[in-house]
Amino acid sequence: MKLSTRGEYGLRAMFDLAQHYGEGPIPIKSVAERQDISEHYLEQLIAVLRKAGLVKSIRGAQGGYVLSREPEEITVGDIIRVLEGPIAPVECLNTAEGESCERAETCVTRGIWEKVRDSISDVLDSFTLADMVAKANQMRQDSKYYMYYI
Amino acid sequence: MKLSTRGEYGLRAMFDLAQHYGEGPIPIKSVAERQDISEHYLEQLIAVLRKAGLVKSIRGAQGGYVLSREPEEITVGDIIRVLEGPIAPVECLNTAEGESCERAETCVTRGIWEKVRDSISDVLDSFTLADMVAKANQMRQDSKYYMYYI
DNA sequence: ATTATTACCTAGAAAACTAGTGGGGATTGG
DNA sequence: CCAATCCCCACTAGTTTTCTAGGTAATAAT
Secondary structure, three states, X not given: OEOOHHHHHHHHHHHHHHHOOOOOOEOHHHHHXXXXXXXXXXXXXXXXXXXXXXXXXEOOOOOEEEEOOOHHHOEHHHHHHHHHOOOOOOHHHHOOOOOOOOOOOOOHHHHHHHHHHHHHHHHHXXXXXXXXXXXXXXXXXXXXXXXXXX | OEOOHHHHHHHHHXXXXXXXXXXXOEOHHHHHHHHOOOHHHHHHHHHHHHHOOOEEEEOOOXXXXXXXXXXXXXEHHHHHHHHXXXXXXXXXXXXXXXXXXXXXXXXXXXXXXXXXHHHHHHHHHOOEHHHHHHHHHHHHHHHHHHHHHO
């Protein structure tokens, strides 16, 4: 029961772009370095995000990527669904209702997978990039105070 | 974002055993046929379930498998965790808190994966095999009535 | 005792997927 | 022009998944 690193890396990259939102285009190289991800691999992931309309690219020197919407308007679910495909714990959830899944009558399991899927979706859709940035800032603040105590 | 078929097949097989609970040992062959799963492959899955103590085996002719606890006392989560390993959408959740995950401070994403994991766990742990059998019986009942209407 | 039926075990093989790498081309600011 | 940057296609090594092959061991029925 695992995501591939695609979703993980992609989310970290998008979070990085959100942290630098408003600073103009951010080159992929700097994102890859900060997030410790293979630059070339990340390039492929961000291409998918671009085709899905979540980021815009600016080519040429001083180019890079920017979020195409406000961080408040991009949820974690948006990103994960693009990179990992539809959230479907088992294959039969990707087929239209009642179709192709024989033994549908006995297929009580399907109902369970639907509930799993929905609960994952709910969690993923409940966080925006802006939430993540806020949380990171708060953590930085906390650790600053922590330093004082030592 | 997908389970492998191991969890899916294993759950279907356990559900099948639950439907025949009380009828003595059920041979794997009949389970595989009813559930349309490769017999030999299912054998390997059920071996894992046996080692985990979820089913008991009776060898020899007229042998087979039986649930080692009441259907009320086996949850879907029990089965999935055995077959799919710990529920951890990303690898870093498998490591002890704060350890090994560098950039932990920036690692706001971890908190999100924790929430995803917990919500999956909650759903999986909220269903027992007995619930599934009851649901299947109810569906059968419904479709009987449906027949009358036609 | 023999036989048929069952569980149990090990070793793989084919296919799919993951996480990259390699090597270039196209665009644009300075 | 040229360096920085995005963009694209192909390939690969490794892993995982799903399944097959080919047995051995135990036991109930005869």
